Amino acid sequence: MKKQEREHYKKRLLKMREAILSKAKKLKEDSYSLGTDGIQDMADAASNSYNADILMSISDNDLKLLKDIDSSLDKIVKGTYGVCEECEEKISEKRLEANPVARYCITCKRLMEEKGI
Numbered sequence: 691m692k693k694q695e696r697e698h699y700k701k702r703l704l705k706m707r708e709a710i711l712s713k714a715k716k717l718k719e720d721s722y723s724l725g726t727d728g729i730q731d732m733a734d735a736a737s738n739s740y741n742a743d744i745l746m747s748i749s750d751n752d753l754k755l756l757k758d759i760d761s762s763l764d765k766i767v768k769g770t771y772g773v774c775e776e777c778e779e780k781i782s783e784k785r786l787e788a789n790p791v792a793r794y795c796i797t798c799k800r801l802m803e804e805k806g807i
């Protein structure tokens with residue numbers, strides 16, 4: 691995969707990650723909005739880091755997605771992004787575009803679905 695493409699997917703993954711985290715932060719802030727003075731977390735909100743407290747307010751689905759995003763970002767760093775984890779063939783661009791966290795090529799994915807994995 692070309693550097694330019696890697697950058698493209700990296701940006702998309704980071705955006706997805708940010709969306710989940712900001713949704714979680716918002717949920718957390720909403721639950722705190724009664725009774726506190728709202729000063730807390732002002733510095734924290736500016737950073738991209740997350741803590742256990744925020745993770746608590748993320749749904750299971752989002753948490754799973756977050757893990758997939760992190761492992762995809764990890765693969766971009768290692769240079770294995772866009773390669774099927776099963777057959778080690780390249781995952782099509784169309785598939786990555788539709789689902790940047792895809793771990794398997796469409797052939798392997800279909801086979802797994804047929805087998806019910």
Ligand SMILES: [Zn+2]
Binds near residue numbers: 774775779794795797
């Ligand atoms: Zn495959």
